[in-house]
Amino acid sequence: MNVLIILIPVSIILGALGLCGFLWTLRSGQYDDAAGSAARLLLDDEEPCDE
Amino acid sequence: MTMVAACPGCAAAPMALKHAENHAAPALVLSLPTIHCAACIGKVERKLNALPQVDTARVNLSLKQLSVHGADVDADTIVAELKSIGYEAYPLDATLLETRQDTVGRNLMVRLAVAGFAMMNVMLFSVAIWSGASDTTRELFHLISATISLPAVLYCGQPFFASAWSALRVRGLNMDVPISLAILLATGMSLFEVMNGGAHAYFDAALSLTFFLLIGRYLDHHTRSSVRSAAKELAALEVRTAQRIENGEAVKTPVSELAVGDRLLIPSGVRVPVDGTLDSTQAISDRSFLTGESAAITLAQGQQVQAGEINLGAPFEMTATAVGDDTTLRRVATLVEMAENSRNSYTNLADRAARIYAPAVHLLAFISFLAWVWINGDVRHALNIAVAVLIITCPCALGLAVPAVATAAIGRLYSMGFLVKSGTALERLAEVDIAIFDKTGTLTLAGANARLDSLTSQQAAIVKGLAQASDHPVSRALVAALPTAVAAPLTDIAEVGGSGMQALYKGQTVQLGRGDWIGASFNGLGLKVGDDPAIALPLRETPREGVEAALNGLRDLGVPSQILSGDKQDAVSALALQLGVKDIQAEISATDKHAYLSKLQHEGHHVVMVGDGLNDTAALAAAHASVAPSSALDASRNAADVVMLRESLDGFPLLIRIARSTSQLSKQNFAIAAGYNAIAIPVALLGYATPLLAAIAMSASSITVIANAMRVRFIK
Numbered sequence: 001m002n003v004l005i006i007l008i009p010v011s012i013i014l015g016a017l018g019l020c021g022f023l024w025t026l027r028s029g030q031y032d033d034a035a036g037s038a039a040r041l042l043l044d045d046e047e048p049c050d051e
Numbered sequence: 052m053t054m055v056a057a058c059p060g061c062a063a064a065p066m067a068l069k070h071a072e073n074h075a076a077p078a079l080v081l082s083l084p085t086i087h088c089a090a091c092i093g094k095v096e097r098k099l100n101a102l103p104q105v106d107t108a109r110v111n112l113s114l115k116q117l118s119v120h121g122a123d124v125d126a127d128t129i130v131a132e133l134k135s136i137g138y139e140a141y142p143l144d145a146t147l148l149e150t151r152q153d154t155v156g157r158n159l160m161v162r163l164a165v166a167g168f169a170m171m172n173v174m175l176f177s178v179a180i181w182s183g184a185s186d187t188t189r190e191l192f193h194l195i196s197a198t199i200s201l202p203a204v205l206y207c208g209q210p211f212f213a214s215a216w217s218a219l220r221v222r223g224l225n226m227d228v229p230i231s232l233a234i235l236l237a238t239g240m241s242l243f244e245v246m247n248g249g250a251h252a253y254f255d256a257a258l259s260l261t262f263f264l265l266i267g268r269y270l271d272h273h274t275r276s277s278v279r280s281a282a283k284e285l286a287a288l289e290v291r292t293a294q295r296i297e298n299g300e301a302v303k304t305p306v307s308e309l310a311v312g313d314r315l316l317i318p319s320g321v322r323v324p325v326d327g328t329l330d331s332t333q334a335i336s337d338r339s340f341l342t343g344e345s346a347a348i349t350l351a352q353g354q355q356v357q358a359g360e361i362n363l364g365a366p367f368e369m370t371a372t373a374v375g376d377d378t379t380l381r382r383v384a385t386l387v388e389m390a391e392n393s394r395n396s397y398t399n400l401a402d403r404a405a406r407i408y409a410p411a412v413h414l415l416a417f418i419s420f421l422a423w424v425w426i427n428g429d430v431r432h433a434l435n436i437a438v439a440v441l442i443i444t445c446p447c448a449l450g451l452a453v454p455a456v457a458t459a460a461i462g463r464l465y466s467m468g469f470l471v472k473s474g475t476a477l478e479r480l481a482e483v484d485i486a487i488f489d490k491t492g493t494l495t496l497a498g499a500n501a502r503l504d505s506l507t508s509q510q511a512a513i514v515k516g517l518a519q520a521s522d523h524p525v526s527r528a529l530v531a532a533l534p535t536a537v538a539a540p541l542t543d544i545a546e547v548g549g550s551g552m553q554a555l556y557k558g559q560t561v562q563l564g565r566g567d568w569i570g571a572s573f574n575g576l577g578l579k580v581g582d583d584p585a586i587a588l589p590l591r592e593t594p595r596e597g598v599e600a601a602l603n604g605l606r607d608l609g610v611p612s613q614i615l616s617g618d619k620q621d622a623v624s625a626l627a628l629q630l631g632v633k634d635i636q637a638e639i640s641a642t643d644k645h646a647y648l649s650k651l652q653h654e655g656h657h658v659v660m661v662g663d664g665l666n667d668t669a670a671l672a673a674a675h676a677s678v679a680p681s682s683a684l685d686a687s688r689n690a691a692d693v694v695m696l697r698e699s700l701d702g703f704p705l706l707i708r709i710a711r712s713t714s715q716l717s718k719q720n721f722a723i724a725a726g727y728n729a730i731a732i733p734v735a736l737l738g739y740a741t742p743l744l745a746a747i748a749m750s751a752s753s754i755t756v757i758a759n760a761m762r763v764r765f766i767k
Contacts, residue, residue: 008195012172019168026160036112039089 077118079126081140082284083133086115091138098136099129114280116143143284144291156272162207163265169203170258174746177255181743193245193252200254204238207261210268226405226450229412233445234260240438251435256442256745263753264450271454274461281470285681285694293324296368306374313371319522323360326373326380328353335364335523339491340664340684341380342617347524359665359684363524383665383686399475400717401453408449416440419736432738439740443731443748451753452720455760460713463764468697469706470681476692478717479676480710482657486605487648487670489662490616490623493680494630494700495592506578510586512539514578517552517563520544525576525590526552529563556580563588592626597701602630604704610659615644617666641666648673659707663687678706705766712766720756727752 030037086095092110099108099119106120117140119129126142133140176192184192208231215227234257241252293309294301294316301316306324309315314330317323323336334350340359347363350356356369358378375381416437423433461471471477488494506514516538518526523546541554541561551564559581566573571585579585602612613634616623623637636647648670651658660667660674663683671677671690679691680698688694693706731748734740 004191011175012199015168015172019164022164023161026157026164031160033111033113036092036110039092039112042089043093 077120078124079119080143081117082143083115083117083138083140085139094136098132153276156276159269159272163269165203166207166258166262166265169199170262172199173255173258196254197242197245200238200258204234204257204261208234224409226401229409230264230445233441236438237442251742253442253742256742259749260445267451267454270458274458278470278472286685309371309374311371311374315369315371316366317362317369318366319362321362323356323358325358325371326378327356327369327371329356329369331367334367337361337363342666344618364522400478404449404721412444436738439735442745443735443740444728449724452724452756453717455757456713456716456763459760459763460709464709467702468695470694470696472692476676477710477713480707481714483659483676484610485651485656485658486610486612487658487660488612488614489667490614490618490626492663493661494595494598496595510578511536513556513561513580514563516541517554521546521552595700597699599630601700601703608704608707615639641669645669645673709766713763716760716763720759723755724752
């Protein structure tokens with residue numbers, strides 16, 4: 001059962017990471033225009049890099 | 052090192068980020084109703100970002116809006132540019148839009164995410180405990196659960212605590228009181244149990260309760276805010292500029308900057324922005340918004356022009372005598388907004404349920420506590436049972452039942468072109484048993500429609516020749532009704548103000564105008580050629596598309612229709628005959644409309660009022676439920692519960708049907724929730740409730756309720 005001492009913190013930290021990730025996407029406005037974001041995926045880059 | 056500038060692509064990529072960070076209000080917001088795909092976004096943004104005066108332009112596809120940042124961007128240029136690539140664009144009044152972000156919605160979402168995270172983790176430990184963890188393992192798991200739950204519950208439950216507290220402060224009870232009590236007691240009791248090594252802890256129940264209820268709260272908020280922003284966009288679409296004459300030239304000026312004494316130019320087909328007096332010798336104006344009268348009125352120099360009228364004739368000039376809130380239109384609108392709104396006293400279904408439910412639940416928990424103390428004298432055990440009763444009966448499904456159905460129904464109706472402003476509007480619409488329609492602008496559209504099949508080709512040619520020479524709306528309708536006729540060659544054409552047109556045709560006098568003017572026996576429009584008897588030209592109003600289908604559909608639903616109009620008796624009866632409506636009242640004023648409606652409601656009827664003009668506004672506000680077309684005046688749209696975004700009326704019966712099924716589904720959901728309680732409460736009262744049972748009952752009832760709500764989407 002000693003493995004729990006490692007596994008429990010690991011599972012909670014992983015969950016908390018997911019939560020932080022979600023909160024970051026929320027705060028940076030990624031859900032403000034769901035339809036637009038889906039469509040923008042299909043757009044070409046404005047200009048290709050010509051390096 | 053200036054490596055960055057070497058690559059234009061790399062320079063363009065941060066543009067998007069820059070825009071996202073650009074929190075300053077955009078210089079310009081436009082509505083783009085026809086935009087729908089990725090190619091549209093690309094085309095619009097590329098075109099505008101290439102303009103020198105534009106900093107950034109970004110399309111929001113969900114809102115179908117475009118925001119443009121830039122120092123001196125001009126609405127007209129942008130609209131012209133967009134038109135050149137095939138997109139209609141309408142500038143929005145940015146001050147009326149909600150530019151600040153939806154902080155309340157985001158706040159709820161954060162709480163929802165935290166509650167979901169905490170619930171999942173605690174549930175993992177709970178599953179371990181339910182499957183038999185004991186002794187120190189159980190105590191450890193309980194302790195970890197407590198560490199996660201306590202801050203999570205205190206943070207996520209705040210919306211409920213705040214609402215419950217505000218109800219308790221005024222000595223009232225709402226649904227949030229039993230909710231808060233259950234959440235807090237469950238957490239507190241579980242903490243006490245854990246400290247004392249008890250077997251049962253309800254942390255997972257407290258968290259899943261919070262989680263499910265937050266979903267309901269978020270749905271509710273989301274529906275209301277998206278409908279509100281759609282209504283705001285409708286208001287912001289209205290043109291708020293006028294042509295002010297400065298040094299002999301017309302200059303575009305915002306209406307808010309007009310002052311008394313300004314001279315204005317009113318182009319054809321445009322709504323008069325302020326009250327004033329007419330400077331031109333003559334004007335033809337549509338006052339139907341104020342009076343309901345469909346016929347255009349002719350104004351002479353020096354006469355009053357009121358804000359809200361539409362110029363039907365040639366452009367005219369006027370001098371402003373009242374602006375802003377002093378115009379008749381604003382004064383009446385303000386009066387209506389301040390007038391007592393009968394709906395303020397309407398209690399929605401959820402609150403009515405809460406009034407019975409909340410005291411009953413509290414009483415039940417309290418009695419079970421007393422009973423168990425009396426039975427075995429163990430206060431801790433009795434308290435445990437009371438908390439279990441509170442958790443099991445917590446109105447989780449009730450909190451979810453109404454918002455879930457309303458969100459699904461309002462979303463469905465929005466896609467059909469009905470903007471429903473509140474969930475209670477649907478409940479009220481479900482109860483209506485009489486529909487009252489305004490005529491002009493609601494059942495009919497602006498502009499006349501002439502039946503000219505019986506004319507000979509020569510007569511038609513004369514009518515067209517005479518009508519072409521005039522700006523009067525009736526003349527325009529006649530020209531439109533004779534698309535194939537070739538205008539007859541006429542000489543000496545003259546317009547006789549208020550009567551009609553007169554000319555010479557092959558030496559004969561020909562006249563087109565009012566019956567009494569051309570010497571006919573009828574009153575309406577007529578044509579007289581030389582000495583022949585006058586011919587009547589029947590003019591009809593154009594009914595709105597789908598009117599007949601709507602009225603028939605309403606009749607089938609048991610909602611008879613009536614017409615109340617400020618227009619002349621014969622105009623109203625003609626339309627009523629055509630549509631098969633028996634109950635009509637013509638030539639009645641705004642106060643009469645209001646009085647008639649109140650009388651019907653006192654007799655116990657529930658009336659839905661459909662109207663668009665200022666003369667309907669009082670009636671719209673007084674009716675049990677009200678609907679306005681999107682072409683209605685601001686004041687009418689504000690007073691109405693539902694705004695019809697589409698021109699056609701044929702979806703109207705479906706609106707009522709969906710409203711009825713919505714309230715039926717809400718009631719079903721209450722029944723489902725009550726059913727679960729009926730099974731779980733006796734178990735809890737007898738002391739057999741376990742955290743596992745509480746978790747199952749709660750999740751199952753919430754999921755059933757949401758699934759049942761989704762059935763709104765399939766109503767035909």
